Amino acid sequence: MKLILLGAAGSGKGTLAKKITADFGIPQLSMGDMLRDIASSGSELGKKIGEYQNKGILVPSDVVFEVLKVRLSQADCKNGFILDGFPRSLEQAELLSGVTDIDAVISVELAFDELERRLVSRRTCPKCGDIDNANYEGFTGNCRKCQTPLFQRDDDKPEAIRTRLEVYKKNITPLINFYSGKVFKVSSAGTPDETYRPVKNFLGSLEA
Numbered sequence: 001m002k003l004i005l006l007g008a009a010g011s012g013k014g015t016l017a018k019k020i021t022a023d024f025g026i027p028q029l030s031m032g033d034m035l036r037d038i039a040s041s042g043s044e045l046g047k048k049i050g051e052y053q054n055k056g057i058l059v060p061s062d063v064v065f066e067v068l069k070v071r072l073s074q075a076d077c078k079n080g081f082i083l084d085g086f087p088r089s090l091e092q093a094e095l096l097s098g099v100t101d102i103d104a105v106i107s108v109e110l111a112f113d114e115l116e117r118r119l120v121s122r123r124t125c126p127k128c129g130d131i132d133n134a135n136y137e138g139f140t141g142n143c144r145k146c147q148t149p150l151f152q153r154d155d156d157k158p159e160a161i162r163t164r165l166e167v168y169k170k171n172i173t174p175l176i177n178f179y180s181g182k183v184f185k186v187s188s189a190g191t192p193d194e195t196y197r198p199v200k201n202f203l204g205s206l207e208a
């Protein structure tokens with residue numbers, strides 16, 4: 001199954017991707033994580049990528065697409081994958097259509113004021129990448145999985161958040177139109193499990 005997950009920053013698409021991976025056995029290809037790994041390598045390319053990410057603007061599509069192609073060629077993508085964070089523009093969707101077809105697109109939807117609210121209080125584990133929220137019950141400031149102290153991503157600060165949401169707003173309609181007929185929309189206003197339930201049913205029906 002070859003899937004695309006669309007959704008603004010803070011919509012919960014990463015969490016949804018992890019649940020799909022667990023149930024359907026296809027890898028989550030998180031573009032943001034792949035780019036952050038390159039950025040933290042300290043190479044010249046990494047430094048440039050880090051500058052784009054910290055501002056919340058898109059890394060140029062040719063760079064991102066090269067990274068994606070390398071990842072898609074790896075053995076674990078043979079039976080499918082979930083693209084999380086790619087494509088983010090019509091240009092990227094067109095590049096992708098030149099190398100693979102897609103079975104379905106899941107669009108995770110949430111009101112913009114709620115996205116902002118979730119993002120400013122989002123905290124990330126530097127060690128295992130798990131995400132928590134300072135507003136959630138039981139939040140201690142340490143990772144629930146590995147106990148490492150959590151940090152706030154540079155692009156989870158107010159100015160970069162606004163930019164990221166603007167970039168998303170500008171690009172989402174052309175993307176939905178590009179994939180029309182393949183798009184399954186789901187609201188993430190409820191809990192992660194409530195968001196996942198209809199998606200799981202939909203993917204089950206695709207597999208059948």
Ligand code: ADP
Pocket residue numbers: 008009010031032033035052053054056057058059060061064084085086087088092155164
């Ligand atoms: P979020 O979806 O929460 O904004 P990500 O971790 O997916 O966070 O992405 C963080 C940043 O990485 C983006 O703001 C952008 O700079 C870069 N990035 C991720 N995916 C892409 C992409 N497909 N094209 C260009 N830049 C990207």
